[in-house]
Amino acid sequence: MSGRIGILVAGSLLLAGTGCAPQLHYQVSKDISFVSYDENVAKGVSVGPIRGADCTWFVLGHVLGSQPTLDRALTNARQARGESVSDAVNGGMGTAVAGPNLRYLTDVSTDHDGFNAGFFGKTCLVVKGMGYK
Amino acid sequence: MKTTIGLVLAPLLMVGCADVCQSYLLVQMPAVSMSMRASQGQRATAIGPVNAKFCYGEPPLVSQDGTVGLIDEAIAKAEKQTGASYIADARFTQSCGCMILEGTAMRLEGAGPPPAAQGPRSYAVPPMADRAGLAKTIALHDRGACTRR
Numbered sequence: 001m002s003g004r005i006g007i008l009v010a011g012s013l014l015l016a017g018t019g020c021a022p023q024l025h026y027q028v029s030k031d032i033s034f035v036s037y038d039e040n041v042a043k044g045v046s047v048g049p050i051r052g053a054d055c056t057w058f059v060l061g062h063v064l065g066s067q068p069t070l071d072r073a074l075t076n077a078r079q080a081r082g083e084s085v086s087d088a089v090n091g092g093m094g095t096a097v098a099g100p101n102l103r104y105l106t107d108v109s110t111d112h113d114g115f116n117a118g119f120f121g122k123t124c125l126v127v128k129g130m131g132y133k
Numbered sequence: 134m135k136t137t138i139g140l141v142l143a144p145l146l147m148v149g150c151a152d153v154c155q156s157y158l159l160v161q162m163p164a165v166s167m168s169m170r171a172s173q174g175q176r177a178t179a180i181g182p183v184n185a186k187f188c189y190g191e192p193p194l195v196s197q198d199g200t201v202g203l204i205d206e207a208i209a210k211a212e213k214q215t216g217a218s219y220i221a222d223a224r225f226t227q228s229c230g231c232m233i234l235e236g237t238a239m240r241l242e243g244a245g246p247p248p249a250a251q252g253p254r255s256y257a258v259p260p261m262a263d264r265a266g267l268a269k270t271i272a273l274h275d276r277g278a279c280t281r282r
Contacts (some may be wrong), residue, residue: 030202
């Protein structure tokens with residue numbers, strides 16, 4: 001009898017503990033102060049907010065091309081391309097003309113974007129920050 | 134018989150577990166930092182190679198609002214370990230629920246001494262007579278604070 005009460009008390013404590021524990025959410029990067037594209041870390045001139053993304057289309061659950069990567073999203077942010085689409089058609093070569101080559105970014109964060117229309121959709125990895133030349 | 138089965142199964146399980154844990158290179162950047170935004174013309178010196186690892190479930194160093202940036206935490210850990218201003222040739226690898234940062238710790242001129250160079254801190258202990266006086270002063274101060282409130 002006392003054993004059952006013990007199990008009940010332990011279970012309740014465990015549940016209460018789980019309920020009260022703070023939930024942590026993880027993402028690749030949240031707010032990196034400084035990310036440089038070259039070895040020169042000297043202060044530059046701001047060009048304003050920058051966004052770069054790498055996206056993939058999927059149709060009927062099949063991914064066309066490779067999954068979005070941080071590497072390509074950062075490259076697109078550097079060249080102010082906006083986004084590139086990694087699919088079977090253009091092989092992830094980017095969809096816009098190469099812009100200014102930034103030297104570094106500050107306050108860098110990543111996020112996931114896209115849409116799902118049932119039988120087709122798009123998933124993106126987005127990099128945001130302040131660009132400097 | 135049981136021993137034979139155990140001897141066959143144990144290596145298979147070990148191989149299986151090793152397969153689950155794959156590591157892959159996420160990104161490589163020439164310089165990253167959590168403690169500076171850009172150098173103000175200071176010269177940078179290399180402290181040495183650094184290897185920091187931040188895993189899911191670890192208490193975060195920089196994220197305070199419940200959202201944890203894995204790269205942010207790995208950089209902050211590397212900078213805290215070495216007293217660096219930034220990490221050069223940073224390689225971020227994701228493996229077994231951990232973000233691993235490998236690179237070279239760099240320090241900017243005038244950025245303050247690294248934690249290791251500070252040495253152990255010592256505090257002077259006042260003699261007994263002074264301690265009594267100090268206790269009286271603290272008590273008076275506390276009483277004053279209570280009165281003010």
